[in-house]
Amino acid sequence: MQIELSCEKCRSGVSIEGPPWPSSAPCECGATTPLAISDSLARGDAVDRCAVCGVDVFYLQKDFNRFLGISIVVVGILLYLLLRVPWGLVGLGGTWLVDLGLYFVVPWLTVCYKCRSLYRGFPRNPTHETFDLNVAEQFRV
Ligand SMILES: [Zn+2]
Numbered sequence: 001m002q003i004e005l006s007c008e009k010c011r012s013g014v015s016i017e018g019p020p021w022p023s024s025a026p027c028e029c030g031a032t033t034p035l036a037i038s039d040s041l042a043r044g045d046a047v048d049r050c051a052v053c054g055v056d057v058f059y060l061q062k063d064f065n066r067f068l069g070i071s072i073v074v075v076g077i078l079l080y081l082l083l084r085v086p087w088g089l090v091g092l093g094g095t096w097l098v099d100l101g102l103y104f105v106v107p108w109l110t111v112c113y114k115c116r117s118l119y120r121g122f123p124r125n126p127t128h129e130t131f132d133l134n135v136a137e138q139f140r141v
């Protein structure tokens with residue numbers, strides 16, 4: 001399991017692995033971000049409280065590079081344009097299937113609404129839902 005957070009000082013990404021979790025996340029810039037690991041996180045259970053900022057609101061997203069997803073669709077459209085019907089349609093259908101396949105293969109990622117820390121490899125918390133703009137608005141700075 002992995003937590004990916006942004007360094008308090010330089011905002012670059014810092015990854016830590018556990019459990020057992022360290023009590024702080026050291027960054028290359030020399031700053032350390034203190035962590036408050038909840039009991040659930042310490043056990044390797046679902047994410048319930050953010051180790052970095054302490055809030056308990058999270059959203060789920062697919063741990064999937066969006067650029068990759070878009071390029072697959074673009075390749076599909078290009079194939080369609082280049083090859084024309086009916087083989088183009090096969091290309092489009094094929095890339096769509098790859099996209100769909102990836103959706104099932106790619107695991108969920110839990111993201112903190114406030115500090116945007118990423119929680120990777122944790123069991124899915126049934127109370128968490130996908131991104132909700134209304135909730136996110138409350139944490140806009
Ligand atoms: Zn830093």
Ligand SMILES: [Zn+2]
Nearest residue numbers: 050053112115
């Ligand atoms: Zn947080």
